[in-house]
Amino acid sequence: MTGDGTLAIESVQRRQTSERSVAEYALLGLIAKSESGEIHGYDLSRSFAGSGLGRILRLEPGMLYHYLKKMVRDDLITSTVERQTGRPDRQVHSLTRDGRDALQSWISAPVRATREVRLDFLVKLYLARGLDPVRAATLVADQRAVMRSRAARLSEQVDDAQGDDLDNAFGDTVLRLRLSQTRAALDWLDTLPESR
Amino acid sequence: MTGDGTLAIESVQRRQTSERSVAEYALLGLIAKSESGEIHGYDLSRSFAGSGLGRILRLEPGMLYHYLKKMVRDDLITSTVERQTGRPDRQVHSLTRDGRDALQSWISAPVRATREVRLDFLVKLYLARGLDPVRAATLVADQRAVMRSRAARLSEQVDDAQGDDLDNAFGDTVLRLRLSQTRAALDWLDTLPESR
């Protein structure tokens, strides 16, 4: 075994620090992007489905309202009732200080694993573009750096590996898949307008 | 809306026909690969961790025994008690006809989505290599075909897309990421010994 050579393993473990799902950050981002800074669940649901986010992840009403309640509980957003006549009352939400901070720091952090590019990074990029183009540019740059070092590391490991028996040959196969996926992500990052 | 142009969306929905998890098939495969055709849970756990499978997915004892019970219930494997003295009794498992069929047809079916290459396809490939090299070769060929048509389709969509507003531009970005990931998978498939 070379160093901590244990490759990242499939298992969707939330980070110990009670990490939130992508969908929650997506909601925070949509609230932040809303013109008045406040928005109710039903509108969120529509703008979610209508926006670019609806193209990469699905969020059913049940889960949406669940997340909103959870984030109110955790003091990331506030909720005030807006009475209506002839229509059901609305719960209007807006970001708290904590919510804004959580959103900003989540968006700013590049993803570590290549597999997270497809979902997590895309959501970060979408929100960053909508909220602050400068942040989008640094995000892309930071993500490039992560992917580059990851590619370098994988590349080393591929060179070091010798495929004696079947299982070692397979380990090599796995490494080369990861390397090729990582390089593809890197190339894609380079084509983004933020990389110009 | 062009045809059913709704892009595949993130949501790990099991297929309606009560689909099994990758780990279950991995277990079926390990039982099939065992020399005597039968093996008990504890040995399975060790050979799982020790084999190439342990490099791509994790399976804790709790889940392993859970799957074994489930598959006994569903008549994919049988279980007989092997008494021991000075040691706990063992539950020895072997494949039933249904189990062998389920395993073979799962292994033979290429994955549809590119994101499934990283886990599902790798497990299929590992098992196919261990059980029947010929099947491994056809699997790789079939998977190549799927990825090629997927790349072609994505390529079309990229050409058709025009990025007017922010959300359409994002849709284009998403498509190009998928295309690049799919092409990378395709290139990787070509480097496999089965493609020679």
Add this chain to the structure above:
DNA sequence: CACCCCATGTAATGAGTTACATGATTTT
């Protein structure tokens, strides 16, 4: 004597999916 190996589990927890409940009002 403390600890690890053998061997199989259970219990607690949490996260996500799907389908449905409600009840008024507007559109077809």
Add this chain to the structure above:
DNA sequence: AAAATCATGTAACTCATTACATGGGGTG
């Protein structure tokens, strides 16, 4: 008259993760 829109949820279910229970035997 039927259906869709508005607006917010609840309930039942599946699936996976983690940690722990058990209890005898061998090893440092």
